[in-house]
Amino acid sequence: xxxxxxxxxxxxxxxxxxxxxxxxxxxxxxxxxxxxxxxxxxxxxxxxxxxxxxxxxxxxxxxxxxxxxxxxxxxxxxxxxxxxxxxxxxxxxxxxxxxxxxxxxxxxxxxxxxxxxxxxxxxxxxxxxxxxxxxxxxxxxxxxxxxxxxxxxxxxxxxxxxxxxxxxxxxxxxxxxxxxxxxxxxxxxxxxxxxxxxxxxxxxxxxxxxxxxxxxxxxxxxxxxxxxxxxxxxxxxxxxxxx
Numbered sequence: 001x002x003x004x005x006x007x008x009x010x011x012x013x014x015x016x017x018x019x020x021x022x023x024x025x026x027x028x029x030x031x032x033x034x035x036x037x038x039x040x041x042x043x044x045x046x047x048x049x050x051x052x053x054x055x056x057x058x059x060x061x062x063x064x065x066x067x068x069x070x071x072x073x074x075x076x077x078x079x080x081x082x083x084x085x086x087x088x089x090x091x092x093x094x095x096x097x098x099x100x101x102x103x104x105x106x107x108x109x110x111x112x113x114x115x116x117x118x119x120x121x122x123x124x125x126x127x128x129x130x131x132x133x134x135x136x137x138x139x140x141x142x143x144x145x146x147x148x149x150x151x152x153x154x155x156x157x158x159x160x161x162x163x164x165x166x167x168x169x170x171x172x173x174x175x176x177x178x179x180x181x182x183x184x185x186x187x188x189x190x191x192x193x194x195x196x197x198x199x200x201x202x203x204x205x206x207x208x209x210x211x212x213x214x215x216x217x218x219x220x221x222x223x224x225x226x227x228x229x230x231x232x233x234x235x236x237x238x239x240x241x242x243x
Contacts, residue, residue, distance in 0.1 A: 062113070065103065066235040075102050078137040080222045089235075091220060093122060093228035098137045102130065102219035108241035112187045112218060115234045118149035118179065122227030125159070126220060128189055129213035141213040144221060145187055145196050147230070149179040156196035156203040161212040167194075173203040190240065215243075
């Protein structure tokens, strides 16, 4: 079988012929084809907006006032007996005078949560916005949320500021206290509004039209007469004071 070799000139002519047959067609197709549709550009990612600082939840603002071990953060006023027993503050009247255990810090607007137990019929309470005459147990300003296990003695009511009683629970709330057991108390003081919640029940919600004290210590009280016998524990405060 013989093989024929094409001359170089014939190879060139054939190549040019093929180009003439294909190139114009391809060029025409490209010239007449509609432009390919382009996908819309993806929107630029939105810039992350700076978030405002998160407002702390109430539970994150609570501060422990009593550590369950000693009387750190507290100051004794008077000569009554204040000790720590079994994780609780035990206040006992040993003279005929009043006795107080006050905070080191002053509070204006606050929530105060605590548990208390009355060991006797002696009167007690939680004073606030309180100042004492120097070197004495005399309250120069301030008032108290009353604590007294005797029914009808207005536990949760307001007494003081030179006005004696000026707000007290309705009669149906006088029996909310547990006379011989632990009681849960939440006290809210915001501006001239004062709220007492005893064992989960709001026993007083009072807005004072003419308040007389606005800032001062929080103080646990033992009434005069030597009958005071009180226990307090789980004491926490949420300070909302703006001065």
